[in-house]
Structure formats: structure tokens, C-alpha cells
Amino acid sequence: MFGNLFGKNLRVMTFGESHGQALGVTVDGLPAGLPLSLELIQKDMDRRRPGTSPFVSPRKEPDRVEILSGVASDLTTNGAPICLLIRNTQARSQDYDGLRDKFRPGHADWTYFQKYGIPPQSGGGRASGRETAARVAAGALARAFLATRGVTARAALRAVGTVWAVQTDFESAENDPLRFLDPLLSPSAQAEVTRAKEAGDSVGGVVELSAPGLPPGWGAPVFGKIEALLGGAFFSIGAVRAVEFGEGLSLASKLGSEANDPLGPQGPLTNAHGGVLGGLSTGLPLVARLFVRPTPSVSLPQETVNSRGEKVSLRIEGRHDPCLAPRAAPVAEAMALLVLADLALEPPGKMG
Numbered sequence: 080m081f082g083n084l085f086g087k088n089l090r091v092m093t094f095g096e097s098h099g100q101a102l103g104v105t106v107d108g109l110p111a112g113l114p115l116s117l118e119l120i121q122k123d124m125d126r127r128r129p130g131t132s133p134f135v136s137p138r139k140e141p142d143r144v145e146i147l148s149g150v151a152s153d154l155t156t157n158g159a160p161i162c163l164l165i166r167n168t169q170a171r172s173q174d175y176d177g178l179r180d181k182f183r184p185g186h187a188d189w190t191y192f193q194k195y196g197i198p199p200q201s202g203g204g205r206a207s208g209r210e211t212a213a214r215v216a217a218g219a220l221a222r223a224f225l226a227t228r229g230v231t232a233r234a235a236l237r238a239v240g241t242v243w244a245v246q247t248d249f250e251s252a253e254n255d256p257l258r259f260l261d262p263l264l265s266p267s268a269q270a271e272v273t274r275a276k277e278a279g280d281s282v283g284g285v286v287e288l289s290a291p292g293l294p295p296g297w298g299a300p301v302f303g304k305i306e307a308l309l310g311g312a313f314f315s316i317g318a319v320r321a322v323e324f325g326e327g328l329s330l331a332s333k334l335g336s337e338a339n340d341p342l343g344p345q346g347p348l349t350n351a352h353g354g355v356l357g358g359l360s361t362g363l364p365l366v367a368r369l370f371v372r373p374t375p376s377v378s379l380p381q382e383t384v385n386s387r388g389e390k391v392s393l394r395i396e397g398r399h400d401p402c403l404a405p406r407a408a409p410v411a412e413a414m415a416l417l418v419l420a421d422l423a424l425e426p427p428g429k430m431g
Contacts, residue, residue: 085417089109091105091214091417093210093214093217095165096200096205096209097210099167101164102210102212102213103162103213103216104163104213104216104217105161106149107161109155109161111154111156112154112155113223115153117146119219120163120219123216123219123413124212124215125142127142134257134269134276135401140168145166146161147162147164161220163213165213179198179199180199180385181199182199182385183199183381183393183395184381184382184383186199186203186206187317189384191204192386211317211406211410211413218410218414221413221416224420225419230291230292230293230423231416232289232416233289233290233412234289234411234412234415235249235252235260236260236287236404236405237285237287238284239271240275240283242268242271244260244261244264245261247260247287248260248262256405257404260287272402275401276401279378279379280377280401283402283403283404285370286369286404289365290354290366291365292364293419298359298422299359300357300359303358304358305355306324306358306367307358309367309418312418313367320371321369322367323368324355324367330351345362347361347363353365353367365415371404371407374401379394380392380394381393
């Protein structure tokens with residue numbers, strides 16, 4: 080198992096830790112001559128970085144990207160892997176001094192200790208959500224490539240805590256501090272996060288992703304289903320606990336006659352299926368929802384054990400998101416773009 084590698088045709092490897100010197104990613108497989116500027120990559124990075132509103136982690140990381148290889152004169156070079164670096168400038172490892180021998184509930188500390196025998200690392204090491212900065216950088220490369228095929232992806236929040244968006248306004252969400260889809264209900268969503276934050280707690284949310292522009296037939300039968308590939312990519316995001324496509328879970332309570340999308344000469348006329356039938360794209364926008372758990376780092380007292388198996392209590396200090404979902408949305412986009420770019424690079428005749 081190579082847990083740091085992703086993709087078949089577009090091969091991605093991330094590296095670095097939350098409190099190390101830097102994070103980064105190597106991407107191999109993009110065609111030569113693809114226009115690719117630092118500004119284009121930075122645009123996606125700025126959408127994910129912390130310290131941008133009261134509703135995300137106050138850690139003030141600029142997340143400036145450096146291109147170490149594979150790009151010259153704003154074009155991808157011939158056959159060279161692209162290596163991107165994001166330096167950590169605002170790590171505060173001292174915030175974790177009291178946790179070095181204690182396992183934080185809801186985190187990977189305990190399971191990593193069982194597998195590797197290494198006490199918890201400051202900031203969570205590779206299990207930290209900060210690792211996703213490297214994925215977003217790679218996703219920006221995939222976005223540039225897929226733009227040449229007319230394919231893109233965008234994500235925003237369908238729900239924050241108990242507040243569910245009724246409207247679907249991606250343009251408004253992009254300028255909303257919670258990236259919430261419904262501008263009329265955004266104040267209610269913000270109030271929900273504020274209440275949890277003031278209580279030392281956190282809330283979860285639901286990220287909705289839409290990927291328009293896919294032609295019919297992307298994906299493959301049986302084990303190569305497009306939703307299976309995307310599902311694996313989405314579940315690799317640490318806070319994601321459930322994924323649905325199209326109308327998803329609600330279809331289980333409907334009749335078949337209600338759930339089916341009628342067909343016309345150009346394909347399905349409605350999109351309850353979320354843009355995928357039989358594991359292949361239908362030509363309608365691919366729609367998925369990712370259910371994101373509340374941030375496990377809360378400042379309330381919690382019961383746990385230390386590396387010697389002794390019962391102890393802890394209170395987590397430091398800088399954490401009261402709601403992870405707003406910054407998970409750009410990560411969901413990145414993972415979808417990487418999967419779709421990987422499919423787009425399939426040799427002719429093997430797409431399906």
C-alpha cells in the first residue's frame with residue numbers, strides 16, 4: 080500500500096507535515112505545453128487557506144506556492160514532473176506540548192500509534208487537515224488541464240450544522256464567509272457556527288459539488304465506475320464521513336417510478352442520478368455531497384488515554400476551525416478534478 084500516492088495516468092504524491100518546514104506535491108503525467116501560471120495555482124490556494132474569516136482557523140498561513148520543476152515560461156515542460164512547495168510559516172508546536180503523550184479523541188493519534196508505535200506528532204503530522212493544501216495545489220493543475228476539455232468543478236456548503244440551504248447560488252457562496260449556498264440563510268448558518276465556537280465546540284456541514292461539462296461515457300464498467308473512483312477520493316479527505324451522488328440517500332425511500340430520470344434523444348431529462356448511470360457519465364453535471372464531521376479539536380474537557388494506556392483528561396488549545404466544511408469545499412473540488420483529469424488522460428478507446 081502506497082498511501083501517499085494517488086492516480087493512474089495523472090500520478091500525484093503529496094509530502095510534508097502540518098508542523099514541518101513545508102508541504103508539497105509532485106504531479107506527473109500532464110501533457111507538455113499546458114498554460115500554467117503561478118497566479119492560477121495561487122487562486123485555488125487562497126480559497127482554502129486559513130485565517131480568512133472568524134469561521135475558520137486563525138492560523139495565518141500565506142500558503143504561497145513555489146514551482147520547483149516542470150514549468151518554464153508559464154508552460155508545462157516535456158515529460159517533467161511538476162513539483163510544488165508550500166512553506167509552513169506559522170506553526171506553533173508549543174500549543175501541543177501538553178498533548179505529546181495523550182491521544183486526542185476523534186483524531187488519528189491513537190490509530191497511528193497502534194500501527195507505527197510513534198507518539199502523537201505536533202499538529203497531527205500527516206493526518207492533519209493541513210496536508211490538503213498540497214492536494215489543492217495539485218487540483219489547480221488538474222483544473223487547468225480540464226479547462227481545455229470544457230470540464231470544471233465547483234463546491235460550496237449545502238448545510239452548516241442544522242441549517243440547510245434552500246437556494247443554490249454558487250456565485251454568492253464564493254464570497255460568503257462560510258461558502259454557504261443560500262444567501263438568505265447564511266446569517267443563520269453563521270450564527271450556528273458562532274454559538275458552537277463561543278461554547279468551545281464545533282459543528283459539521285455538507286459540501287455539495289457540481290462538475291459540469293463532462294461528455295457522456297467517462298468512467299468504466301464494474302470496478303471502474305466514476306462514482307467509485309470519486310467516492311474513494313472524497314473519503315480520503317479526513318473529515319468526510321459519508322458521500323452521496325445525485326439525490327442519494329433520499330432515493331432509498333422513493334418508488335422506482337419516482338427515482339428514475341426520463342430519457343430524451345440527448346440523454347436524461349432530469350438529474351436525480353447525479354450525472355452518472357452504470358458508472359459512466361451521462362453528460363449532465365456530476366453532483367455529489369460530502370458529509371463533513373465537526374472539528375474534533377474542541378476546547379471542552381475530554382476523556383482519553385495516554386501512550387501507557389492510563390486514563391487521563393485533556394483540553395485542546397491552539398487554532399482550530401469551528402467548522403471544517405468551508406475549507407473542505409476547495410479540497411473536494413481538487414479531489415474531483417484529479418479523478419476527472421486522470422480519466423481524461425486514459426488512452427483512446429479505454430475511457431469506457
